[in-house]
Amino acid sequence: MWGLSPQDNNSSIESYMSSYGITNPCAGTQGGGSAAIDIITSGQNFLGYPTYCVTCPDQTMHFDVNWPPTATGFDSYIAGCPGVSIDELENMNKSLITKVYPSPASVSTNIEIYVNEVSDITIDLYNILGEKVYSTDFENINTGEHNIELPLNDLNSGSYFINMLVNDNLTDVSKLLIVK
Numbered sequence: 001m002w003g004l005s006p007q008d009n010n011s012s013i014e015s016y017m018s019s020y021g022i023t024n025p026c027a028g029t030q031g032g033g034s035a036a037i038d039i040i041t042s043g044q045n046f047l048g049y050p051t052y053c054v055t056c057p058d059q060t061m062h063f064d065v066n067w068p069p070t071a072t073g074f075d076s077y078i079a080g081c082p083g084v085s086i087d088e089l090e091n092m093n094k095s096l097i098t099k100v101y102p103s104p105a106s107v108s109t110n111i112e113i114y115v116n117e118v119s120d121i122t123i124d125l126y127n128i129l130g131e132k133v134y135s136t137d138f139e140n141i142n143t144g145e146h147n148i149e150l151p152l153n154d155l156n157s158g159s160y161f162i163n164m165l166v167n168d169n170l171t172d173v174s175k176l177l178i179v180k
Contacts, residue, residue: 025161025175031128056081095119096172097164098145104179111148111174113164115141122165123148125176128158152178 008016008028017026055061060081099112111123121141125134133155136148150162157180164172 023175025173027128031159054081094171095121095164095166097162097174100162100174100176103175104177105152106178106180108152109150109176111150111162113146113148115143115146115166117143119166120168122163122168123150124163124165125150125155126161126163128160133160156180 010028010030013026013028013031016022095115095117096113097111098114099110101110101112103109113121113123115121119141121138123136123138124132127133134150136150138148155178157178160176160178162174162176163170164174
């Protein structure tokens with residue numbers, strides 16, 4: 001899930017995220033939100049904000065408003081996807097990133113992950129341009145919680161995205177802010 005705004009600056013985006021507990025990646029005018037939203041929304045009719053798009057497994061897309069933002073505000077869109085059940089999604093026990101700290105970070109950051117079965121894990125770090133700037137692999141990680149420390153010495157200040165892949169499948173994305 002991405003939050004994109006064609007008119008809000010970083011300060012407005014951060015305030016909105018803080019007010020509503022939003023944790024998914026978001027970008028405004030300073031983070032390329034305008035250019036990205038133009039590609040995604042071409043030909044779509046928007047009725048307000050925040051407008052969200054749910055992409056179904058059959059590649060159909062559903063746009064609508066979720067105001068005020070709630071975790072269950074997407075249920076009707078997801079339930080409308082062929083072959084997808086809300087109950088299955090709620091009961092899914094998947095491997096994921098549970099915490100990133102500190103953020104903002106400067107020298108290193110810790111990533112706490114939960115692994116639901118013995119798996120090969122890859123942690124990739126991408127800059128805001130989508131370029132992979134760091135990657136580390138772990139083989140046969142046991143079920144449970146794990147803490148991974150990422151060195152940040154060679155990276156510049158800015159916004160980054162942490163991707164967690166389990167057995168080469170993307171399972172979670174988290175945001176990291178680096179300030180030097």
